Amino acid sequence: MAHDREVAGLRCTEVLARLSDYLDGDLSPEEVAQVQGHLRGCDWCERFGSQMGEVVGKLRRELATPPDAGPDVARRLMERLDLD
Numbered sequence: 001m002a003h004d005r006e007v008a009g010l011r012c013t014e015v016l017a018r019l020s021d022y023l024d025g026d027l028s029p030e031e032v033a034q035v036q037g038h039l040r041g042c043d044w045c046e047r048f049g050s051q052m053g054e055v056v057g058k059l060r061r062e063l064a065t066p067p068d069a070g071p072d073v074a075r076r077l078m079e080r081l082d083l084d
């Protein structure tokens with residue numbers, strides 16, 4: 001990839017490889033500090049990372065529907081389809 005420079009001890013490709021773990025909170029504090037240091041020093045990753053964060057955050061909210069609301073929503077949808 002064109003953007004692959006080393007900032008704060010991490011290369012862009014390494015940051016991207018860690019990004020989902022970073023967003024999941026699965027990284028060690030040292031790795032988090034490294035990723036954050038890179039994101040601060042690397043415009044491209046910062047832009048890409050924040051876009052990723054928005055996408056992942058949106059997905060999380062959509063997936064965060066309480067489990068017992070699922071069948072109810074599906075049932076209401078079915079009922080509405082029947083009425084139409």
Ligand SMILES: [Zn+2]
Nearest residue numbers: 011012042045
């Ligand atoms: Zn970068």
